[in-house]
Amino acid sequence: MGNITKGAITPTPDSNPFIYSLSSSRQKGFKPLQAKLYEAIMKNDSTNIKALLAHQPVNEPMTVWDNAARRRPLSIQDQSILPIHLAAKYRREKSLCCLLESGADPKIRDNRGYTALQLLLLHWPKMYITGTDILTRPQKNLATTQRNAEECLRILCEKGVQTDPEMDRDYKHSSLHLALYSGASQAISILIENGANIDDRNEFGKTALHIAAEHLNKEITETLITYGANINCTLPTSGKTALQLAVCTASSKAGRVLAADIDCIRLLLMNGAEVNAQDCEGRAAIHNACLGGRKEIVELLLDYHADANTLTRHGQSPLFLFLQNRSNLRCTSLLNKLLSFSYPLKLTNNRGDLPTGLLFPEFQMQKDFLIRLSQIIWSLQDICKVTVRRIYGEKNKQCLKKQLPVTVWNSLYNYQDYSQL
Incomplete structure (x- = not known):
């Protein structure tokens, strides 16, 4: 006592x-x-x-x-x-x-360089809702706290507080970036409606959309697109778009293990993201998706007419990057799909190197087969099949089925099975 x-x-x-x-x-x-x-x-x-x-x-x-x-x-x-x-x-x-x-x-900064607006966003309350509609008392209290935060933000905006205060030498985040980092998703629309620059960049050249997409945050990505964010804006250093960042995250090892949701990628594609945009290294989204080997992402990109024959600056095709990863070689269904879209079949890069995955002894049979396949001169009919698939994509093949004779359609979409490799 x-x-x-x-x-x-x-x-x-x-x-x-x-x-x-x-x-x-x-x-x-x-x-x-x-x-x-x-x-x-x-x-x-x-x-x-x-x-x-x-x-x-x-x-x-x-x-x-x-x-x-x-x-x-x-x-x-x-x-x-x-x-x-x-x-x-x-x-x-x-x-x-x-x-x-x-x-x-409100423009005065504290000893760390933060304004009142920035402090509000930094200390934005985070709410985690369970799968039930019935909120516990702590959740109700937190919901009230969040409403108080939103009201404070509206008060600051109504009083003419600058939603994009000039960033000083040590502080490089705009209000939108700070809201994203703090998990203040409710603040995004309020800030934009009160003049925040939706395409403002942080010190790394990323817009709010880049960050939301990179974290596969569908809710905020959708909000930013609705308010007119530049969906195909590129990073000044790497040239990557929001779509490429989202694909990289979802196709990473962590993305595969956790089965990361791909709805954010789908949302970007539905709203006009350029599927074949290439970064400074010449990589498109399909290259990163193939390297990761997540079938659902590769197929989604192909549905939106991703070019499976695009080459990077080093002459690497999507198939080449797919074969780089040893574990991908066991996914024969995706290998079948990529082979059916790849013409001409290019197995090496600009230096003539084969993909690393094919160099392991257990894949000697696959290596020999693919080398022979790459040396075959395709018939005009096979070239036409690949061209039709590329133009119409996977998502339109059912529409073609209604318009083409059954035998023609079956010929187009009857992929060769390489599962015995």
Whole structure:
């Protein structure tokens, strides 16, 4: 009991971790007026805030002390905090509105370079909903906290706060990027509707759409597309598009193991993403998909007319990259599909190297067969079949079935079976 300070305020789950008490306010060098202002802001007490601001400049930092440590500040960044920063950080919407009406400057940065808007986004509450429609009490409280955050953001925007504050030397993220990194999906539409530049880039040249697609976040990707994000914008360093980033993530080893959802990729394709756009290395989305070997992604790209014969700067075809990965050689159904779309069949790169996967002893039979296959001169009929498949794609083959004679259609889509390799 000896550690309990008489008159101390009991912390609440959403309150500041460093709470003032009446006894601590009497410590040497501490300002009782600032303690009262601090408590008024945390309690959303507008009446008290206005009264206290008659004696305390609204844009003067309040010194915050750790009650347990008596005289020691919590940390360097928390030694002092502006009233507007406190209200934004802890989502006190009434206090925030009162402070802005009293002349608080939202453009002022704290000692780490953050504005009130950026602090609000940095401390955006994250909500994880279970599969039931019935919310627990903590979830209901968090939902209320999220509504408070949205209300604070609207207040800042209504007061004319710049949604894209000028980024200083050490801080390179726009408000949209910060919202994405903080998981503030609800803030995206509010920021865009209030003037945030949807295609603004961060220090790595990525737009918000690049980041959302790279993380396979369908919800935010859909929101950004709806608001007019440039879907085919490329990264200045690599030349990759949002589609290529999404395919890279979903086709990675982690994407395969976790069976990452490909709805984000489908969404990008449905809204006009250029399926055959090539990056600075000449790679298209189909190259990365084939390297990863996820059949559903490769087939989806082929449905949208991905060119299975596109070569990278090093002369690598999608089939070449597919055969690079040793584990892909066991997926004979996808190998069948790629062989049926590959003409001319190019097994080597510009230096004449074969794919690494074919060099393992257990795949000697596949290697010999594919080399022989690549040396065969195709008939005009076989070339026409590949061309038709490429033009119409997989998703239109059922439409062709209704228009072509059965024998012709069967000839077009009767892929040769290489499963015995």
